[in-house]
Amino acid sequence: MAINWFKYSAPSTFYGLAGKLTPWFAWPAGLLFAAGLYIGFFVAPTDAIQSEAYRIIFIHVPASILSMFLYLILAGYAALGLIFKTRLSSMMASALAPTGALFAFISLWTGALWGKPMWGAWWVWDARLTSELILLFLYLGFIALQASIEDPRRADKASALLAIVGSVNVPIIYYSVQWWNTLHQGATIKMTGTSMHVAMQQGMFMVLAACWLYAIAVALTRVRSIILEREANTQWVKELQEVKQ
Amino acid sequence: MSMSEFFHMNGYAFYVWGSYGVTLLVLLIEIAMVRHRRQLALRQLRLMNESGDE
Amino acid sequence: MSRLSVFGLLGLVIRRDLLLAMRRRADVLTTLIFFVMVVSLFPLGVGPEPDMLRKMAGGVLWVAALLASMLSLPRMFSADHIDGTLEQMMLAPQSLTIMVLGKIVAHWMLSGLPLVLIAPVLGLQFDMPADAIGVLMLALLLGTPVLSMIGAVGAALTLGLRGGGVLVSLLVLPLTIPVLIFGAGAVEAVSGGMDAASNLSLLGAFLLFALVFSPFVAAQALRISME
Numbered sequence: 177m178a179i180n181w182f183k184y185s186a187p188s189t190f191y192g193l194a195g196k197l198t199p200w201f202a203w204p205a206g207l208l209f210a211a212g213l214y215i216g217f218f219v220a221p222t223d224a225i226q227s228e229a230y231r232i233i234f235i236h237v238p239a240s241i242l243s244m245f246l247y248l249i250l251a252g253y254a255a256l257g258l259i260f261k262t263r264l265s266s267m268m269a270s271a272l273a274p275t276g277a278l279f280a281f282i283s284l285w286t287g288a289l290w291g292k293p294m295w296g297a298w299w300v301w302d303a304r305l306t307s308e309l310i311l312l313f314l315y316l317g318f319i320a321l322q323a324s325i326e327d328p329r330r331a332d333k334a335s336a337l338l339a340i341v342g343s344v345n346v347p348i349i350y351y352s353v354q355w356w357n358t359l360h361q362g363a364t365i366k367m368t369g370t371s372m373h374v375a376m377q378q379g380m381f382m383v384l385a386a387c388w389l390y391a392i393a394v395a396l397t398r399v400r401s402i403i404l405e406r407e408a409n410t411q412w413v414k415e416l417q418e419v420k421q
Numbered sequence: 422m423s424m425s426e427f428f429h430m431n432g433y434a435f436y437v438w439g440s441y442g443v444t445l446l447v448l449l450i451e452i453a454m455v456r457h458r459r460q461l462a463l464r465q466l467r468l469m470n471e472s473g474d475e
Numbered sequence: 476m477s478r479l480s481v482f483g484l485l486g487l488v489i490r491r492d493l494l495l496a497m498r499r500r501a502d503v504l505t506t507l508i509f510f511v512m513v514v515s516l517f518p519l520g521v522g523p524e525p526d527m528l529r530k531m532a533g534g535v536l537w538v539a540a541l542l543a544s545m546l547s548l549p550r551m552f553s554a555d556h557i558d559g560t561l562e563q564m565m566l567a568p569q570s571l572t573i574m575v576l577g578k579i580v581a582h583w584m585l586s587g588l589p590l591v592l593i594a595p596v597l598g599l600q601f602d603m604p605a606d607a608i609g610v611l612m613l614a615l616l617l618g619t620p621v622l623s624m625i626g627a628v629g630a631a632l633t634l635g636l637r638g639g640g641v642l643v644s645l646l647v648l649p650l651t652i653p654v655l656i657f658g659a660g661a662v663e664a665v666s667g668g669m670d671a672a673s674n675l676s677l678l679g680a681f682l683l684f685a686l687v688f689s690p691f692v693a694a695q696a697l698r699i700s701m702e
Binding site for chain 2: 231235285293416
């Protein structure tokens, strides 16, 4: 089945596709959240050392993973928009940023609540938590820069450059913080033992998949709004059902 | 796990439910904000259309 | 106009920026005074206990250096942007990348270099031993140019925007964290009796990396901001 994918690189055609696809991501996301958390809470056993507190990982780890990957995807879309001058790519980057930032926040919040009973402090300068904090700053910088520039094209390109510079820096920042952490012998938040019970893995993967689907659904919805905002003066927008009513 | 055990989380209830509670809150707020943004955009477009027709 | 070599162009831009800055010496001095003031605030905040201050010294001086660099960043391009010189630079046949490099060097000479020179005085305030002060100066010498270079990209992206210095700081500070970690790490290593060579060589690597990429990236950022 030959689909002309390039047809969907125009905001006008993508708008409709995104609208149709969203429920296909949203509903499975909800189901997977429910299933994953069920396994995480009722099937996975109590941890020997961390007791019931370890159950926070079922949301902490997926949120961390998602925040990191969403940043890279954001930077990728932004780079595409910068290089090929495709408006939709830049819009996707803008659509992903708030979701990524919120997942970074969730990662930090759950990390703190996990750290307090385990290591005694609300904030532990663990390498991963510290890197996550810096990642949140990178997200906020991207959002702030976009918000500060009035001209949408300049905003797209400037924040794209920032995102690219940021993503090049992410590995450097990560390894610097790792090194800093070992030097100061800070705590390392880890699961006890290297082998995780099968149910724990299953639960976590399901929640991870749920987070991905959720993020896609939200990004698709948000990009539709961005398209409406940016393409307000075009004929096809004016002709839309939802606008004409 | 019984119901009361589930809520009590072996004493860690505050941390576990604090985590999941805030997470749920954040996700719900995000969904609400995304929908609100769409409503705003549509409202703006309808206004533009109306004033255009005059 | 005679053919300008790369170095000729560099020299021209640097000399011009330095000359213009000399006419507004206050700008350079305020950055320096800010640095000194911020450093002096820490003992006031945490207490004058010498052992603690000695341990904090490297970190405090580095954080102050980061903040002082951020403060002076908007100045890099704003004056030329306002009077139209920047536009001329972009239209000129000469390499914008080289001209940006010149501006970065001049900026560093006016904001980073003074910090390197005044660091010993502040180190003494924190009762730092001589070898630690030496390493601090070397680390600052390697690191402050990197701050100017990363900062140049930020300054170029935020050209003409409201929010000025604060917005640039928000964008640039996270990217300067590796410099902070290894710069302060160098001082800590030598204070603990160990060798600072690995920290310093990493700083050197950052310097080279930034030198190769940042003038070009900053020039692209300028083009984005100006079109």
